[in-house]
Amino acid sequence: MRRPGSRFGGRLEPFSHVDLQLYAGRSLDIVTQAELVTSFAPVRADFALSACGSAMVEAADHLAQEDERSNRLFLLLLEGLRTLALSPATPSAVLDGYLFRLASVAGYHPHLDACAACGAPGPHDVFTIAAGGALCPDDAPFDAHPLDPAVTGLLRRLLGGPLSDQRDAPEDPRVRRAAAALVASYLTYHLGRPLRALELVER
Ligand SMILES: [Zn+2]
Numbered sequence: 579m580r581r582p583g584s585r586f587g588g589r590l591e592p593f594s595h596v597d598l599q600l601y602a603g604r605s606l607d608i609v610t611q612a613e614l615v616t617s618f619a620p621v622r623a624d625f626a627l628s629a630c631g632s633a634m635v636e637a638a639d640h641l642a643q644e645d646e647r648s649n650r651l652f653l654l655l656l657e658g659l660r661t662l663a664l665s666p667a668t669p670s671a672v673l674d675g676y677l678f679r680l681a682s683v684a685g686y687h688p689h690l691d692a693c694a695a696c697g698a699p700g701p702h703d704v705f706t707i708a709a710g711g712a713l714c715p716d717d718a719p720f721d722a723h724p725l726d727p728a729v730t731g732l733l734r735r736l737l738g739g740p741l742s743d744q745r746d747a748p749e750d751p752r753v754r755r756a757a758a759a760l761v762a763s764y765l766t767y768h769l770g771r772p773l774r775a776l777e778l779v780e781r
Pocket residue numbers: 693694695696697698713714715716717
């Protein structure tokens with residue numbers, strides 16, 4: 579983004595939260611004024627944090643509709659970047675919470691308790707990505723694998739809590755990896771393509 583001599587170079591860095599004034603050009607809008615709100619410089623300065631930040635921005639960009647306001651998406655992205663800027667011990671857990679909540683904001687709310695097909699109260703131990711969550715014994719495919727209750731518990735915390743709760747995730751790394759893989763598959767399935775930036779995220 580930054581070009582030497584660019585009028586707004588220092589303010590238009592990746593991850594920067596800026597207040598822009600745009601002039602509607604013929605094909606592209608032209609920036610006429612830029613106020614820096616928050617630079618999120620710590621996210622830019624650290625490889626692990628910027629990998630997670632890139633995945634957050636990529637997912638939000640993929641879901642945002644041009645010329646359509648989405649306050650929930652915007653606020654979730656701000657919360658994600660703010661939490662990363664606090665240099666969490668496990669940035670990838672913050673990212674997982676963000677991605678799982680983002681799926682919900684985008685209309686693909688993962689059902690973790692009641693059956694995603696018939697609404698029967700849970701907990702149910704089968705989770706299928708295509709159905710959008712947990713399935714009761716009547717609706718579960720016969721060959722479905724039950725989910726480890728520890729993984730379901732972590733998914734519930736990822737979806738329900740503020741992102742700052744994921745900062746120092748004390749979870750068993752095996753449980754965290756299983757939950758991360760499920761969140762990534764869930765998003766890939768519902769967004770229709772994998773997030774490129776996820777390849778850079780260390781688990
Ligand atoms: Zn059911």
